[in-house]
Amino acid sequence: MIQVAEFVNKELGFLHYNRELLPFRGYNISSSKNLLELERILKIRTKQYNTYVTIATYSEMPRFPLNPKLHWAQFKEWVKTRDQTITSIDFMLDFDTNPSISGIEEAWQDVIRAKYMLNILLGDQAKYLTTWFSGNKGFHILGKCKIGSSWGNTAQEIINKQKDIAMQMELLCPSIDTSIYDTARLRKLLGSYVYTKQFGKTRVIPICDDQEKDELQIALATKNTKWFEQKPLIRINNIKKEMN
Numbered sequence: 001m002i003q004v005a006e007f008v009n010k011e012l013g014f015l016h017y018n019r020e021l022l023p024f025r026g027y028n029i030s031s032s033k034n035l036l037e038l039e040r041i042l043k044i045r046t047k048q049y050n051t052y053v054t055i056a057t058y059s060e061m062p063r064f065p066l067n068p069k070l071h072w073a074q075f076k077e078w079v080k081t082r083d084q085t086i087t088s089i090d091f092m093l094d095f096d097t098n099p100s101i102s103g104i105e106e107a108w109q110d111v112i113r114a115k116y117m118l119n120i121l122l123g124d125q126a127k128y129l130t131t132w133f134s135g136n137k138g139f140h141i142l143g144k145c146k147i148g149s150s151w152g153n154t155a156q157e158i159i160n161k162q163k164d165i166a167m168q169m170e171l172l173c174p175s176i177d178t179s180i181y182d183t184a185r186l187r188k189l190l191g192s193y194v195y196t197k198q199f200g201k202t203r204v205i206p207i208c209d210d211q212e213k214d215e216l217q218i219a220l221a222t223k224n225t226k227w228f229e230q231k232p233l234i235r236i237n238n239i240k241k242e243m244n
Contacts, residue, residue, distance in 0.1 A: 002229055005235070014027075049195075050193075093140065094180075097137055117168070129239065135204045191204055203225075
């Protein structure tokens with residue numbers, strides 16, 4: 001059983017890797033083992049679904065009925081008021097190119113440039129950000145921003161400041177995504193398997209330096225799933241630096 005991380009009080013969903021099958025939304029888990037049990041209950045373990053969570057963390061994530069009709073009805077009602085219960089928003093910068101070895105290299109070079117700029121924008125707090133392979137086309141730089149901190153008093157304020165950072169980086173980091181910045185944004189679950197057309201089955205894992213990036217590219221080129229399975233996870237840290 002692989003380990004997954006950073007899922008407590010987040011909404012969990014499943015999207016088919018090429019969108020051929022219907023999505024599953026509005027779930028939550030309490031452990032890595034619980035993820036396997038949920039996939040079994042939903043009968044999707046062999047159907048190549050990728051696992052996502054919200055960048056928002058809630059004061060409590062409700063457990064909706066498994067019956068599809070009741071589940072969707074209650075989930076839709078919760079969506080109307082969920083922003084009022086957000087306690088933190090993940091800091092997330094997303095670097096995507098194309099699913100190829102050269103594309104991964106392009107995205108990594110943008111990550112390097114982005115880290116330099118983050119040192120200027122966030123000061124010492126930038127060292128607490130972590131970088132993750134997203135499983136297919138690039139990387140995520142991740143942290144946590146609490147509601148009521150210097151980032152802002154609402155989730156949308158925090159989202160807006162993160163978008164401002166991304167926009168400042170757009171010219172130097174062309175692979176950065178500046179289009180999706182809202183409180184309902186999803187990211188792949190850390191540690192989860194990712195099913196792809198180009199690389200087969202990969203995994204969302206931390207990539208800390210050039211050496212690990214090189215190892216990643218070799219594993220992608222050889223479709224070495226075991227290498228991904230053996231990678232340990234790291235924590236995501238709170239980022240507290242007040243923005244200028």
